[in-house]
Amino acid sequence: MTVTSPGTPRHRAPGTDDALPLPAADGSVAQWTARYTHAVMDTFGPPQRVLVRGEGPYVWDADGVRYLDLLGGIAVNSLGHAHPTLTAAISAQLGTLGHISNFFASPTQIALAERLLAIADAPEGSRVFLTSSGTEATEAALKLTRRHSAGARPRVLALEGAFHGRSMGALSLTHKQAYREPFEPLPPGVEFLPFGDADALRAAFAHGGDEVAALVVEPIQGEAGVRPLPPGYLALARELTTAHGALLVLDEVQTGMGRTGRWFAHQHPHIGGGVRPDVVTVAKGLGAGFPVGAAIAYGPQAAELLGRGQHGTTFGGNPVAAAAALATIGVIERDGLLDHVTGLGERLRERLRSTGNPLVREVRGEGLLVAVELDRPVAARVAADALAAGFIVNPCTPTTLRLAPPFVLTDDQVQPFVDLVAALPADLAPEETA
Incomplete structure (x- = not known):
């Protein structure tokens, strides 16, 4: 289906000559983080990365590093990043x-x-x-x-x-x-x-x-x-x-x-x-x-x-x-995403259970809201290591990794994360947590 905004704009959308530029994305993650600490209230702690763009289930930071976003803005970005239908609907309505x-x-x-x-x-x-x-x-x-x-x-x-x-x-x-x-x-x-x-x-x-x-x-x-x-x-x-x-x-x-x-x-x-x-x-x-x-x-x-x-x-x-x-x-x-969420969620949970890694005690959830329960309080360390490897997940408790990825995620895209879980050191010690 095509989603359109009701009504017809009385004026054309401004041309590029009329548009003000977005803040320049140049600068490293470290430089932007330093600016963050001087301008933004310290309610969240220092940002793990400074992200500058996204497409589908992926985002890129200011250093040009790509990450698979398996958290989706904490269950927000259901259509991934920069979805054309969503951006078109917002632009059309704002122009009207x-x-x-x-x-x-x-x-x-x-x-x-x-x-x-x-x-x-x-x-x-x-x-x-x-x-x-x-x-x-x-x-x-x-x-x-x-x-x-x-x-x-x-x-x-x-x-x-x-x-x-x-x-x-x-x-x-x-x-x-x-x-x-x-x-x-x-x-x-x-x-x-x-x-x-x-x-x-x-x-x-x-x-x-x-x-x-x-x-x-x-x-x-x-x-x-x-x-x-x-x-x-x-x-x-x-x-x-x-x-x-x-x-x-x-x-x-x-x-x-x-x-x-x-x-x-x-x-x-x-x-x-x-x-x-x-x-x-x-x-x-x-x-x-x-x-x-x-x-x-x-x-x-x-x-x-x-x-x-x-x-x-x-x-x-x-x-x-x-x-x-x-x-x-x-x-x-x-796009039939309810069925896709059901099927992909079932396959993802089963793949995670089947890794055979003794560090993984349980995998639970429904659809694309998934928890990987670890057998000791090392979730923060695992999440940090996953980020370094290019995956965004959330240690919502000391023993739990939470996944809430975009609905547009595919089996092939998520398989490298399953491989990462399979390769986690089974003897990871609690005192090594971040």
């Missing part, structure tokens, strides 16, 4: 209408909301709140829970190992103490339950269940090491939240938009068991690199919780972001 305030609407905004409701299989009366990021989508979902029962339900349940974002509201749902402690006190009322523990979930509702506003969970925890919820957990969650009048909120910021081979991870029968949530949050892969997110509220009971003036966002739903998301959905459908 770039930004408007939320006093107005655009055809792309409305069309995107309709498409999200369709792929989410949302019932009549459902609505979408468009945002610029996953954290913003989480904030919208958290506000929905506060509005549920007019604030008479003070409890919000989340899971140990959860990551839902870094803003104050989203951080209150995020479990890792190192993220939380510098900013406490956080918004109150959040209780963390043991991950995947059905008995703990039952107990949380057995005592004060009618005071629970919502249960917020990731179908597969990404930051905690690509940990899928056990089969039956979401079905039990749906049963308990329904019985006690609480909302079931699924964070699909990382797992949504085809990452697992379905539009949403909870649509897999072995993960979701056919449940219909009340709210689903998405972002990351939704725009394939362009900042866009959404909170999808299922049915009028959830969709009507936020009234006029009770929430807002400057850039959420802007025409360019909406065009990027529509293009992303269109390419995934046109």
Whole structure:
């Protein structure tokens, strides 16, 4: 299918003589890193590399070195880098209408909301709140829970190992103490339950269940090491939240938009068991690199919780972001990428398991969200060595390598990484970690 922007531009796009140049890419990685340390806040530490361009699943740094991007901007670049359909859609929309305030609407905004409701299989009366990021989508979902029962339900349940974002509201749902402690006190009322523990979930509702506003969970925890919820957990969650009048909120910021081979991870029968949530949050892969997110509220009971003036966002739903998301959905459908993600993910996990390297304890995941679990805490060292060899992966825990590559990756392109894993020293010692 061809993705085009609605409407016809009134003016031609500026010619090259009118274009301002991008910052010059000359200079080494070391030179750019030195400039970074003097200009950018030190919230991420020194950059591992300074990247200057990308194509498909590959990126190049300022020294001209090529890397296979097996992290995809942390599950963002679903179409790889510089995808022609995506770049054309963004350029066409920006050349027609770039930004408007939320006093107005655009055809792309409305069309995107309709498409999200369709792929989410949302019932009549459902609505979408468009945002610029996953954290913003989480904030919208958290506000929905506060509005549920007019604030008479003070409890919000989340899971140990959860990551839902870094803003104050989203951080209150995020479990890792190192993220939380510098900013406490956080918004109150959040209780963390043991991950995947059905008995703990039952107990949380057995005592004060009618005071629970919502249960917020990731179908597969990404930051905690690509940990899928056990089969039956979401079905039990749906049963308990329904019985006690609480909302079931699924964070699909990382797992949504085809990452697992379905539009949403909870649509897999072995993960979701056919449940219909009340709210689903998405972002990351939704725009394939362009900042866009959404909170999808299922049915009028959830969709009507936020009234006029009770929430807002400057850039959420802007025409360019909406065009990027529509293009992303269109390419995934046109090129059969859901099936490709399923097949390639299965083959990749099997190849990694079959390396026979005793350092690899387990390979798990769904689609192209994959974890390589090592038998000792050497993930940071392995990731550093992989980078030096031309592969970008993420040590999301001391023992876990996370892969979330572009959907356009091929078997041949990923095989050299499998070979690298097979050749990892089986006696790599923990004290050698970076």
